[in-house]
Amino acid sequence: MATNRYQLVIGNKTWSSWSLRPWLAMQASGLPFDEISIPLRQPETKAAILRYSPSGFxxxxxDGDTLVWDSLAILEYLADAHPEAGLWPSDRKDRALARCAAAEMHSGFKELRSICPMDVLAAAPLDPVPEAIENDVRRIVALWRQCRATNAAKAGPFLFGAFTATDAMFAPVASRFRTYLPDLKRFGDDGTAAAYIDAIFALPAMQRWLDGARAEVAAAI
Ligand SMILES: N[C@@H](CCC(=O)N[C@@H](CS)C(=O)NCC(=O)O)C(=O)O
Structure with a gap:
């Protein structure tokens, strides 16, 4: 029985990087929702997801009779429905940059995503670092620095100061870096990326996601 306006269907907290994005945005924005969790990587996973999601993902x-699939579409829907949540920066130029960065994440960084799958509780520094991910990592470090150089960023520790949808899109990347690439200096980081990753992990909502991942692991033992 649903108790809130929204229900969010997600995968495992340990691995489901796409699920983390809207979950974190809703939690960080104080938007209440019922969580429907579907275990991934099981023989019955696809059928279970298809009972809810027409895309199978x-x-x-x-939201009532409205279904919104896809992480970025959900963030846009929530930004539309809750302008007071500030899910996009208030300045138009910042908003363009925030949307470019979120879209670049959504459609790109394929080498990083396939070689470094999200595993939020793992510490597995890569040595040596595969050459294939160098370009992705350098690009993300540069992009974060560009966002953090905006005026808006002075107001807080996130890409545009206060938490936005772009932070939600990059939270799984922060997790991947923490797991696989704890030292980003060799990819051009001047400390901006390291501090940003700390800010993402310091979010109470991110800590709740990690607690959820630990609970999943404990339940599976
Ligand atoms: N472009 C989609 C990607 C969603 C996606 O790939 N989700 C994975 C879990 S992280 C999934 O549903 N996999 C289905 C399966 O394992 O059968 C989005 O942004 O939401």
Whole structure:
């Protein structure tokens, strides 16, 4: 029985990087929702997801009779429905940059995503670092620095100061870096990326996601 306006269908907290994005945005923005969790990598996973999501993928947001699948579409939907949550920066130029960065994440960084799958509780520094991911990592470090150089960023530790949808899109990348590439200096980081990753992990909402991942692991033992 649903108790909130929204239901969010997600995968495992340990691995589901796409699920983390809207989950974190809703939690960080104080938007209440019922969570429907579907274990991934099981023989029955696809059928279980298809009972909710027409695309066969999570995350999916349910708002009454409106279904919104795809992480970025959910963030846009929430930004539309809750302008007071500030899910995009208020300045138009910053908003363009924030949307470019979120879109670049959504459609790109394929080498990083395939070689470094999200595993939020793992510490597995890569040695040697595969050459294939160098370009992706350098690009993300540069992009974060560009966002952090905006005026808006002076107001807080996130890409545009206060938490936005772009931070939600990059939270799984922060997790991947923490797991696989704890030292980003060799990819051109002047400390900006390291501090940003710390800020993402310091979010109470991110800590709740990690607690959820630990609970999943404990339940599977
Ligand atoms: N472009 C989609 C990608 C969603 C996606 O790939 N989700 C994975 C989990 S992280 C999934 O649902 N996999 C289905 C399966 O394992 O059968 C989005 O942004 O939401």
């Amino acid at each position: 999570v995350p999916l947001l349910i």
